[in-house]
Structures are given as structure tokens and as C-alpha cells.
Amino acid sequence: MAEVDLNVVCKNCGSEVSPYITECPYCGQRLRKRAPKLSRLDESGTVELAPAPRRKRFRRSRPRAEQTERPLAWLAAQRPYVAIALVLASAIVYLVDRAGTLGVYDLGGIVGPLQGDWWRLVAAQFNYENVGYLFAVGVAVAIFGSSIERRYSGLATAAIFLGCGAFGMYLATVIESFPIAIGGNGAALGLMAAWFMRDLRDRREGVDTESDLLGVAAIAAVLVAMPLLERSADGWVALGGAALGCLIGLVLPSRR
Numbered sequence: 001m002a003e004v005d006l007n008v009v010c011k012n013c014g015s016e017v018s019p020y021i022t023e024c025p026y027c028g029q030r031l032r033k034r035a036p037k038l039s040r041l042d043e044s045g046t047v048e049l050a051p052a053p054r055r056k057r058f059r060r061s062r063p064r065a066e067q068t069e070r071p072l073a074w075l076a077a078q079r080p081y082v083a084i085a086l087v088l089a090s091a092i093v094y095l096v097d098r099a100g101t102l103g104v105y106d107l108g109g110i111v112g113p114l115q116g117d118w119w120r121l122v123a124a125q126f127n128y129e130n131v132g133y134l135f136a137v138g139v140a141v142a143i144f145g146s147s148i149e150r151r152y153s154g155l156a157t158a159a160i161f162l163g164c165g166a167f168g169m170y171l172a173t174v175i176e177s178f179p180i181a182i183g184g185n186g187a188a189l190g191l192m193a194a195w196f197m198r199d200l201r202d203r204r205e206g207v208d209t210e211s212d213l214l215g216v217a218a219i220a221a222v223l224v225a226m227p228l229l230e231r232s233a234d235g236w237v238a239l240g241g242a243a244l245g246c247l248i249g250l251v252l253p254s255r256r
Helices: 071-075 081-100 120-126 131-152 154-175 185-202 213-226 235-251
Strands: 036-039 046-051
Touching: 081 120, 081 131, 081 154, 120 154, 120 235, 131 154, 131 213, 154 185, 154 235, 185 213, 185 235
Parallel strands: none
Antiparallel strands: 036 046
């Protein structure tokens, strides 16, 4: 604390005045804008000044985009376009089937042996006869396909979806003499299995994934039971897609 000078001289008339006044009583000259504040007297009787108030420093406001940025904001910024496109493609094929003269077989559904029509292994995954079947698969693809796409890119999502679905369709044509298989049941289970194996590996490495495994089990139960609810959903397709998805999940890179 600074000690007060008791001998303040007026610059106008030269008179000694008190340091606690703002104007000279002899000539009226302005000495200072305001008198200093007193806090207390020390033990020796010397006057101590109260500390001067600290001036507030005004910080430049950050841009709005910078203020809302969070450590995981990049996840929301990256849109899962491939997962959305897979769901929309199935919905479009379903509407074409309902609105036009083309049937499920004309749009690529597997009804009987392939007879060299290998393109049906991929096209059959986008055909549906029941909107409930389409909705269940669409929800699974949107959830697990988006998670895989945000980590490993859209190319990985498309490859897992088409690969697992095609493998399941091929397995059904090999085992059954007259297979009837349409829909993305095997493809959705492949995405789910790949996601689950990756999540399981992360948990074993000590990473807290914060995933809801009860919800995953509920979705898996619906997809596994789909062949019992829908005649066009083949059980071998679901088994083949899930098995290939597990193998893919084992080789996916670990979390960094």
C-alpha cells in the first residue's frame, strides 16, 4: 500500500493543500478528478490508500461458430450420406414396386435358382414386400451404418452392407433348392455384427464406448426373428450376413 503525500502544492497559486480535496480552496484550481479513497490507518498512524479499482478488460467476443464448438463436434458435422442413401434406395424401389407394373422379380428379387443372374445378389437387398420389414432394416442401417461411416468412411459402410447381404443371398441359393429371398435382413445384420465386434474389442482394450447393448440386443432380436414374421426374409441370408459381419468386425482398425 502506498503512503499519501501530505504536502500537495497547487500548481496555480503555490499553496499547500490537503491531498484529499479535488480543488484548491485558495484559487479554485482543479487538482484531480476525484479524491483518493481511504481504507484504514496503519499501526504507526500513517494513512494507507485503498487499492485502485482494476479496470475491466473487455475480451473480443468469439465468432458464434467458435463458441458452439465442442470436442466431438466433428462427429455431427460429418453426415452419413451413404447410410442415408442405402435406406432411401430401398424406399424408392419399394415405391416403384407398388406404383408401377414391375414386380419384385423384375426389380431383382431372388425367386428360385439364380441361373446366372448374379446381379440379383445385390439387387435383391433393396426389394421389400412389407413396409414393416423395410422399416426394421432401415432403422438398423441408419444406426449402425452411420456409426461405421463416421469412423471408417462411407466406402466401408457400403462395402459391408453389399458384401454381407450378397454373401447371405448366395448362401441361401446354395443351400435351398428353390430360395425366395428379398430384403436387406442379412446386410443389416452384417453392419450390426461388424459394429458389435468392433465395440467389443474397444471394451476389452479399456475404452468406454458408452453404447447401449440392451438396445442393440432388441434390434438384433427383431432382425433375427424376421424370417418368422415375413416369408420373403430368408433365415440363411440372415445367418450368412451376420457371420461375415463378425469376421469384418475383427479386422476393422481399433479406436484411437
